[in-house]
């Protein structure tokens with residue numbers, strides 16, 4: 020009798036514990052090539068996800084150089100794949116595996132220069148919505164800008180991908196109804212970063228959640244540029260932020276929260292941890308994770 024009660028209680032406790040904490044979401048970070056310091060940023064991205072208690076993160080590192088033929092991560096073992104990769108093309112089989120993975124419901128997370136990668140891979144550009152450099156131009160798709168209270172597709176000719184000087188800049192929420200941005204201050208100051216402007220791409224099934232003004236005084240485009248956005252691709256969800264140039268930019272508390280929420284949303288379509296930390300940045304104050 021006592022044994023049965025103990026078992027029942029254990030079962031109840033496990034049920035309660037799992038409903039309190041949710042399932043642990045497995046995430047795969049892909050890296051190995053980047054014109055940025057991926058050896059410094061990947062461990063930070065991993066730590067920021069795992070410190071939430073919601074994720075368990077593995078890393079798949081592609082070999083250096085043009086021959087990536089041995090790079091075949093098992094995407095399907097994960098709820099989301101986070102790209103910190105900007106480099107040589109992957110083998111066709113690996114590209115196809117990522118397409119199928121997202122199409123059939125997997126999550127994809129794009130951070131900063133990952134949107135420079137693979138300029139000629141059509142489906143990758145459809146998945147990420149917008150990208151920069153690598154010869155991208157008006158043939159890649161429109162610029163996406165926020166003008167006079169709405170999102171505008173700007174098809175004028177020009178290069179895709181540019182940035183001015185690094186500086187702190189305000190992230191302005193344009194869609195507070197989405198779970199990734201819900202409850203955030205309508206403007207918050209992001210720590211010193213590269214503000215990517217003039218990105219272009221297919222931008223289909225894309226939802227812009229936040230923008231930043233690329234100030235011409237800092238060498239920027241003079242436009243309000245997408246900084247937090249999502250793309251629906253097949254059954255899958257893509258969370259994309261052009262923020263995250265350096266370890267310092269990645270340690271911005273606003274970036275950390277955006278990354279945690281965006282990755283959970285890409286993995287599950289929901290955000291369960293809706294409480295903002297007390298040290299979340301304000302409109303005029305940056306905040307760095309200690």
Ligand code: ZN
Nearest residue numbers: 055132213264
């Ligand atoms: Zn950069």
